Amino acid sequence: MHNLIVSNSALALTGVFVLFALWIGYREQLGIGKDLIVATIRCVVQLFIVGYVLKYVFKVDNWLLTIALILIIIFNGAYNAKGRSDGLRNSFSISLTAISTSTIVILLVLVLDGAVKFIPSQIIPLTGMIVSNSIVAMGLCFRTMNSMFKDRRSQVMEMLALGASPLVASKNIIRDSIKTGLQPTIDTAKTVGLVALPGMMSGMIFAGADPVLAIKYQIMITFMLLGITSISSIIGCYMGYKSFFNQYDQLIK
Amino acid sequence: MHQLETKNLYYTVDNKQIINDINWWIDKQEIATITGPSGSGKSTFVKLLASLLTPTSGSVIFEGTNVKDIDPIVYRREVSYAVQQPTLFGDTVRENLEFPYQIRKKPFDENHAIKALQTVDLGKDDLDRQVTSLSGGEKQRIALLRNVMFVPKVLILDEVTTGLDSDSKASVHKMIDYFNTKYAVTIIMITHDDEEIKHAQHLYIIKDGKMEEADQNA
Incomplete structure (x- = not known):
């Protein structure tokens, strides 16, 4: 340093x-x-x-304190994602489920894999990265679902009228919303290193680390980001579509 | 027991009463024609019948059971609703006719689809046509076929002949007669068409959310 x-x-x-x-x-x-x-x-x-x-x-360097901080970051993230939901019903619980699942899965894989150690200096910055990317993905998914349920309202209603379940009637919207949630991460992964050096890699090089080591970490982070956005988008959309229907499987928004 | 019935039906949106105390019924195989000024509540009424909206108060009763107590998916397969300007799904006619099979998790019966196409003056060659190449009348006929690939007990038609040319209109009328006569399907149709009103079996008028039976001899 x-x-x-x-x-x-x-x-x-x-x-x-x-x-x-x-x-x-x-x-x-x-x-x-x-x-x-x-x-x-x-x-x-x-x-x-x-x-x-x-x-x-x-x-x-206490594991209980580390977990407490992880939880604070997750709750704060879910609250922020709720703010990006344009009033979607149950958006806080949906965001909380999506963000906590992606955080736990990714951290578990990285720690068990030995890529990172369960020490606050590694776990907390990683949690921050995971949650902030989750928020972005969730925000995109929520916004896309809101606008698509508005634009394709008639199509969804016709499918319901034919006897389709809300899930079948929302399938195309769910698919397109997940795609939108993933797109920025996929685009970033394509241009990483060519157009810009990402934050973590730049930070490591800036702090005097070997660029090859920095690249290794960046590859790990890029893979991790793809995992985070996939998990968050899938959970967010599959839980979120239900908010557009009532108990009688009728469109309410 | 009537096949489909409404009791003290009300529907309110933002303190505006759209449907105001409608008590109405229809029996099996009857054809009810509903007309009335634009914005009078006709579409809302049939959407309530199709369980696409929930009454503010009152009830819709199907074969003696309150619709609220029937699985909406099961109910909508028995009481099928078709709209004036339908959206076709996917890219081809086939995909649209496959849809009713997909939602029932049943294999597509191509021969049945071809026979269905023939009831609306289309044929086998139309099965793989792109939906973008269809005329407005053809789109409406394909959309209607989605409702009857598995024959429902009640077919609700919300201004489905509005804006159609005379040939398409005739095909739709032929299809309605066919399913009403051969399969005893009950028909509820909303219309502004003078000819359809003139030939109505039972004519009802909805005005300001209230329904009355029209005097067809007047």
């Missing part, structure tokens, strides 16, 4: 970029000044809090 020396004064000087953004916003009358200031303050405060909390958790 000897390559990483960010002095407080150097950090403060990078704040000039925020001033630049504020100036652009003022000059172009974008009306984003307040938002930008709030975002900057939140970013600094949140990251400092997280930094100190992580420092403490890594130092204590």
